[in-house]
Amino acid sequence: MMRVFAIAEIGSEELDPVSIELLNLANAIKGDGTSEAVVIGDDVSSYAEELAKHADRVWKVEDSELKNYNPELYVDVLLQLFSKEKPDVVLVANSSRGAEYAPVLAVKLNAPVVTDIVGLDVSNGVRATRYIFQGKLLVDVLVREAETYVFTVRQGVFKDECTVQGEIVDSGIKPSAEVKREFVGIVEPEAGEVDISQADVVVSVGRGIDDASNIELAEELAEVLGGVVAGSRPVIDSGWLPKDRQVGISGKTVKPKLYLALGISGAFQHIMGMKDSELIVAVNKDPEAPIFGVAQYGIVGDIFDVVPALIEKLREIKG
Amino acid sequence: MKIIVLAKHAADPESEIRVSADGKGVDEKGLVFDINDWDRYAIEEAIRIREQHGGEVIVVGVGYADDTLRKCLAMGADRAIKIPLDTGMDSYQTAKVVKEAIADESFDLILTGLMSQDHNNALVGTLLAGMLDIPFATAVTSISVEDGRVRAVRELEGGFGEENILPLPALLTIQSGINEPRYVSIMGIKRAKTKELREVSVDAGESMIQVDKVYIPPVEKAELIEGSPEEIAEKLIEILRDRGLI
Numbered sequence: 001m002m003r004v005f006a007i008a009e010i011g012s013e014e015l016d017p018v019s020i021e022l023l024n025l026a027n028a029i030k031g032d033g034t035s036e037a038v039v040i041g042d043d044v045s046s047y048a049e050e051l052a053k054h055a056d057r058v059w060k061v062e063d064s065e066l067k068n069y070n071p072e073l074y075v076d077v078l079l080q081l082f083s084k085e086k087p088d089v090v091l092v093a094n095s096s097r098g099a100e101y102a103p104v105l106a107v108k109l110n111a112p113v114v115t116d117i118v119g120l121d122v123s124n125g126v127r128a129t130r131y132i133f134q135g136k137l138l139v140d141v142l143v144r145e146a147e148t149y150v151f152t153v154r155q156g157v158f159k160d161e162c163t164v165q166g167e168i169v170d171s172g173i174k175p176s177a178e179v180k181r182e183f184v185g186i187v188e189p190e191a192g193e194v195d196i197s198q199a200d201v202v203v204s205v206g207r208g209i210d211d212a213s214n215i216e217l218a219e220e221l222a223e224v225l226g227g228v229v230a231g232s233r234p235v236i237d238s239g240w241l242p243k244d245r246q247v248g249i250s251g252k253t254v255k256p257k258l259y260l261a262l263g264i265s266g267a268f269q270h271i272m273g274m275k276d277s278e279l280i281v282a283v284n285k286d287p288e289a290p291i292f293g294v295a296q297y298g299i300v301g302d303i304f305d306v307v308p309a310l311i312e313k314l315r316e317i318k319g
Numbered sequence: 320m321k322i323i324v325l326a327k328h329a330a331d332p333e334s335e336i337r338v339s340a341d342g343k344g345v346d347e348k349g350l351v352f353d354i355n356d357w358d359r360y361a362i363e364e365a366i367r368i369r370e371q372h373g374g375e376v377i378v379v380g381v382g383y384a385d386d387t388l389r390k391c392l393a394m395g396a397d398r399a400i401k402i403p404l405d406t407g408m409d410s411y412q413t414a415k416v417v418k419e420a421i422a423d424e425s426f427d428l429i430l431t432g433l434m435s436q437d438h439n440n441a442l443v444g445t446l447l448a449g450m451l452d453i454p455f456a457t458a459v460t461s462i463s464v465e466d467g468r469v470r471a472v473r474e475l476e477g478g479f480g481e482e483n484i485l486p487l488p489a490l491l492t493i494q495s496g497i498n499e500p501r502y503v504s505i506m507g508i509k510r511a512k513t514k515e516l517r518e519v520s521v522d523a524g525e526s527m528i529q530v531d532k533v534y535i536p537p538v539e540k541a542e543l544i545e546g547s548p549e550e551i552a553e554k555l556i557e558i559l560r561d562r563g564l565i
Contacts, residue, residue: 069481072454096475100457103442107449112411112527115440127531132408132438133332137345140531141408180454182484184470189478201564207333225565237496243478250474258564265333279562281555282541288336290538297558298541299551309548313556314565 002033002088002122007040007078008051009093015047018093018155023054025153026091027162029122030056033088035164038081038171040074042067048168056166059085065175068183071101076177079108087148089122094152096250106150112143113150118157130154134267135290156272192244194228201227202256204247204274205235208263208284208303212240217307218262224314230254232270248273262303266291283307320374320464322365323421324396325431325443328380328387329355332436343530345437354387357432361493363500364462365430366395372464374427379420381406381413385516392511393503399516404523410442411527417443418450419521428469429490433458444492454485458494 006022008015019037026035034056039047041062048058061077074097082090090109092102094116106113119129119140126143128151143149196202203222209215215229222229231241233248247254248270259277264270266282266289274280275294282295283303292298299306330336335349354362365376378391381402388399402420406412429448434441441457448455458474467487472480474494485491544554559565 096458096473096481099441100445100455100473103445104449104455107446113442113446114528115442130439131536132533133330133336133345134436134439135536136332136336137338137533138536139408139533141528142531144525144527144529180486181456184482184484186475187472187480187482233495239499246478249476251478253477257562258559279558279564280541281558286333288535290536292541293536293538295541297544297555299544299555301548301551305548306551309552310555313549313552317556317565 002030003036003086004030004033004089004091005036005038005087006055006091007038007093007098008047009095009098010039010041010044010047015050016093016095018095018153019051020054020161021155021158022091022093022153023051024160024162025120025158026089027054027164028158028160029089029120035166036085038078040066040077052166052168054161054164056164058166058168059171060168061171061173063174069097070179070181070183071097071104072177072179072181073175074101075105075108076175077173078105080173080176081171082109082148090148090150092150092152094154098152102150102152109148109150110146111148111150112146113152114141114143115152116154117151118154120151131268134265136288154268190244192242194245196228196230196245196247197252197254199228199254200257201225201260202230202247202254202258202274202277203227203260203262204230204232204264205241205262206232206264207234209235209240210263212238214304215240217304220311221260221307224311224318225258225260227256227258232264233267261291261295262307264291265289266294320368320372320428321424321426322368322374322376323424323426323429324358324362324365324376324378324391325417325429326358326362326378326380326384326387326391327355327432327435328352328382328384329435329437338533338535342532342534344533352386354390355432355435355437357434357436357493357495358387359432359500360495360497361430361432362391362394362396363498364493367498368428368462368464377424377426379417381416388516389511390503392514392516393507394501395507396514398514401516401518402521403518404521406523408438408440408530409526409528410440411446412523413443414446414450415524416521417447420519427487429488431490431492433492433494441492444490448490451490453488453490455490455492456483456485457492459491460494460497462491462497
């Protein structure tokens with residue numbers, strides 16, 4: 001009988017929806033086994049109740065020392081739990097936290113680990129599916145046979161819910177490790193001049209813009225469309241646009257009426273920040289760029305041909 | 320400060336990515352290899368720390384890594400260690416061989432890129448930290464070295480950061496954009512030729528994963544707008560007008 005554990009992800013004072021997605025996957029693969037959530041924090045009762053609607057069992061791990069995330073403590077309490085309750089599969093969100101502690105947990109459990117998975121098949125051996133080359137290819141990997149497997153799971157994939165009313169168990173586990181890493185505090189994002197999440201039109205540039213001097217072209221287009229200029233990670237990393245203009249998981253989430261993606265290939269981290277825009281138009285030289293998978297309209301071509309023509313026509317109309 | 324940096328010679332995801340004939344890998348034709356972009360930031364950060372605090376920067380590469388190791392030496396690393404094994408996509412194996420290769424180095428800090436630009440596992444650094452049982456932090460966007468410890472800010476979702484203090488020795492995985500990596504100078508290339516690049520042989524051990532199939536993701540593609548730039552512009556303007564956007 002298979003036991004599938006899902007470690008809940010707590011956002012800022014709320015249960016991150018990816019927690020339910022982990023349980024959806026757990027319920028899909030458990031067979032005649034169980035889906036079991038683990039929720040870690042200083043006061044987790046309300047989260048546990050929410051999780052119990054989707055899991056056969058919810059394990060509470062509560063302690064004041066667990067108020068702030070610390071990977072050493074997470075690994076510590078999970079190892080304590082798993083020494084008694086033997087997991088077959090452990091599912092963790094592929095978040096900034098999950099991606100950090102899950103591999104170390106796997107080392108300590110002597111378990112194979114596969115990250116950022118979008119598919120999992122346990123019917124005949126263990127086979128996990130994930131993207132490589134920033135979303136350009138998929139790979140199915142066969143995982144070596146083991147007692148326990150650890151996977152970090154991509155958010156937004158396992159949406160099919162299955163209602164299970166489970167029990168809530170207080171694990172009684174307390175952190176016991178001597179912590180080496182010390183949490184100092186959360187650093188707030190710097191506020192910029194423009195809030196790109198409030199704009200109706202976002203002209204967003206990626207690596208295809210080639211050089212800082214070409215940002216001007218995007219600014220001209222944004223001006224005639226009455227929008228703002230934003231960018232993907234490589235543009236921000238290069239210092240061509242300030243950090244507050246970054247669209248993506250680690251930047252801002254935007255939902256404008258029009259999102260114009262110029263020379264953006266469309267890494268998952270970017271797509272999560274703009275996929276809910278009302279209209280997405282992408283211009284990219286590479287017909288295989290993942291951005292075309294999320295855009296309604298695509299232009300396979302050079303932004304330096306298309307954008308100047310567009311600016312000119314728009315100016316003619318506006319007179 | 321003795322700093323170890325892991326650097327991968329990796330295919331650029333912006334080069335021509337095609338599935339290989341056997342369906343289990345990527346066709347090398349059309350691929351452009353260079354230092355993994357995240358590792359470029361890691362080596363730069365290590366060199367900056369050494370410039371400020373003194374010490375040594377040792378760069379470690381697994382597989383065919385010569386060009387990347389030479390590049391790191393030219394940027395300013397002091398010496399290089401090459402592990403001539405092809406560990407493919409198996410990050411566990413990669414971490415394991417690195418652990419063995421650096422067993423005799425009493426390091427203070429290990430820096431790795433957050434992930435590789437080809438396989439995107441984001442695992443080697445964290446697995447190595449687990450195997451070495453040292454404190455670690457991932458996706459680091461700023462580092463300051465203090466007496467016997469490092470202060471590091473990690474990148475969280477939504478533009479937030481998380482500040483932590485870690486005692487040394489520690490391992491940090493570096494997020495892109497942490498610094499502005501220097502270009503390689505002619506002098507640097509000349510100097511690199513005299514620097515040590517040592518090959519070490521270690522046992523590859525067992526593999527954790529095996530690639531079964533590599534394939535192109537099935538996606539619903541956008542409706543394409545075609546024609547000359549002027550025609551494209553006109554068609555696009557029509558679409559925007561229909562939606563009341565202009």
